[in-house]
Amino acid sequence: MTGAREKPAAGERLRDVVTPEGVPIRFAVALAGDRLGAFLIDLLVISGIVLAVVLPLAWLAGHGVMEGDLVLAIAILVIFLVRTFYFAFFELSWQGQTPGKRRHRIRAVDGRGGPLTAEAIIARNLTRELELFLPLAALFAPSALFPGAPGWAVLASLGWMLLFGFLPLFNRDRLRVGDLVAGTVVVRTPDAVLLHDLAAAPAVEPLAFSDEQLDVYGEFELQVLEGVLRGRGRAGHEDAARTVAAKVREKLAWDGPQVADGPFLDAFYAALRARLERRLLFGRRRADKHAKDR
């Protein structure tokens, strides 16, 4: 999506983070699908790193240059180190992002507005043992985890462990166990772009609207109109502009000079925004056309 983001995407939840300066900044909580996608990418990278280290060693072992035992030992060590510290390392050096998170444009931030500390990053990543690797072990090698336990006990503990793994699906902020332990939230990296000011350019056609005409609409309609005007140059814009202009003319009972749809909407937008912003300064917001005028 480029430019104006009129509404958060479907299913997205906003969360205010109050900065130390006391200004609340709104972040969109990352979607579960993005989290999963980022995690899968990271798993791929982890596998890639491990393979890149182990395969050459295995080749050496195959040609009798190194002992097989030694290669096995190094492989196990590498797997452990990469698995345990990959996430913490990247989140520390990339400010809450891993390669997967960067690709999906999400990042971990402190849920209470403070700086993202090293402890928080370490805490949220050490718990992956509980969330992922333990359920996987329970799933594929239950006998190693609970030697001699009866089948129902294995099943029950498996369900319990899966519950931790799927915790993000059960709360609105998509917090996993690590987020709870560390007090972090994963949000979408903000990316809005500043476009030109629609009301800054002098209108081609000076049109006069009366206050009664301008009071027909509220802020919601103003921002819908902004969305239409910013769509200039995209497919379907002409049709949308024609429909909206006709609707506005009808609603205002417009009897002024007949101008083309584009300039007419530009002028109306500038006039409506001026009117609504002036009311805003006096503390009289008008949310939409249904709002009672006070």
Added chain:
Amino acid sequence: MSGANGGAAATRLKSAAFRAEREGAWRELEELVGRIEKGGVRALSPPELARLPELYRGTLSSLSVARAVSLDRNVLDYLESLSGRAYLAVYGTRRHLREALGEFALRRFPRAVRAHGRHLAVAVALMAVGGVTGFALTSADAERFYAFVDSAYAQGRGPASTTESLREVLYAKKEAATLLKTFSMFLFQHNARIGLLAFAVGFAGAVPTALLLFSNGLVLGAFGALYTGRGLGLDFWGWLLPHGVTELTAVALCGAAGLAIGQALLFPGREERLAGLARRGREASVVALGAVALFFVAGLIEGIFRQLVHAVPVRYAVAFGLAGILFSWLATGGKERG
């Protein structure tokens, strides 16, 4: 008001004037933040770095003003987004890894350990109770050894083994490749995973952590009973303690961290439950991470030192020397002087 809101009036919109006045600073901040996102803080020159907080605060105040005066959706979204990015750039982690590690080892880890004194005491007590239980039960009936110790972990040792083969394990001579293999396979990776598990399952209400600590004690006690029963008690502790001091401390620390998390979850006290969990989780994770480093040291001692040095007095001397260093480090590291 006459109702003449022509095009000329639009240029005098408060929000348009506001934007025209501040837009330069926003663009400048956007450019700096973009470079930080790509190349880190080091991508900025000192004067630019000095300007960053000023531009950041200016943009935050722009956001507050814009919320009050502007109805331009795009400007609001942009400022919201730019403030968010700048906030992340200004308050993101920016410590150098080496610096952070030094600070961690010298101050933060010992402090966190001392802050968990009570949890640590409980963890040690659980392990001790497990150890005594394991020792007493196995001494009474040697066959119970198999109930406490997993066969893979025992590696063939048990009541059925001959005294000679038990002694052999304590004084085994191995080659370098085998040493490294033992080190990485069992000693470090296995133990560190158990430790991290003890920390992570604290989230399941501390009970699994307590169980892990107790059963760890059982295993230890069972081995102790096995060797003592063959008159190898002194040799066994000489074999165990050099790395055991570090390793058991690390297990107890992980357990203490898990217990602290469980406590925060079950008994939040006056704090809001999730806030308390977040605060204590961070502190506990420091302890757990330090413990992983201790496991690494223990694995090195166990895999290499123990295989090379076989004199029992030297083993004891090293064990007590290490214990002295370890405990005085944990007890005094990072204390304010004076």
